[in-house]
Amino acid sequence: MEMALALDDLKDIQKEKTLLVQKTVRSGQCIRFEGNVVVLGDVNPGAEIAAAGHVAVFGALRGLVHAGAKGDKEAVIIALSLEPTQLRIADHITRPPDGGNWEASSFPEIAHIQDNMVVIDRYLPSK
Numbered sequence: 001m002e003m004a005l006a007l008d009d010l011k012d013i014q015k016e017k018t019l020l021v022q023k024t025v026r027s028g029q030c031i032r033f034e035g036n037v038v039v040l041g042d043v044n045p046g047a048e049i050a051a052a053g054h055v056a057v058f059g060a061l062r063g064l065v066h067a068g069a070k071g072d073k074e075a076v077i078i079a080l081s082l083e084p085t086q087l088r089i090a091d092h093i094t095r096p097p098d099g100g101n102w103e104a105s106s107f108p109e110i111a112h113i114q115d116n117m118v119v120i121d122r123y124l125p126s127k
Helices: 005-017
Strands: 017-019 028-033 036-039 050-053 055-061 066-067 076-082 085-089 092-094 111-116 115-121
Touching: 017 028, 028 036, 036 050, 055 066, 085 111, 092 115
Parallel strands: 017 036, 028 050, 036 055, 050 066, 055 076, 066 085
Antiparallel strands: 076 111, 085 092, 111 115
16 A cells, blocks of 8 residues: 555644654654654664654654554654664554564655554655
C-alpha cells in the first residue's frame, strides 16, 4: 500500500499545535510535545521524541520515536531515512529485526497503523 496525505488531511494537521525543531536531536536528548513534531535534521540513536500527534523528520531517524503518544492510532511517522531503534504509534511498538537493523531506503517512508499493526510504506505525496 502506498500512502499519501490528501489536502483535506493537511488542513486537519494545520489546526493542531506543531513544534518545529531546527537542529539534529542528539543522543540523550528527549523532546515531548502535545501536538505534532517536525524535525529539520536527524534524530540520532539514543535520542527520543514523543508527540501526541504526528512526527516528521527531514533527515535520518535513528532514535526512538513515539507518535500518537496519547493514544491516537491515526498518527503517522515520516522520515527521509527511517532506521529507528524503536517506533511507537499509540500503543503499538515495533523495533528492528533480531540480529539486524532497519534496511536503509533511498526514498522517504511513512509508518502508520494498518490491520492493528505498524506498517512502513514508501511515502508518495498526492499529486
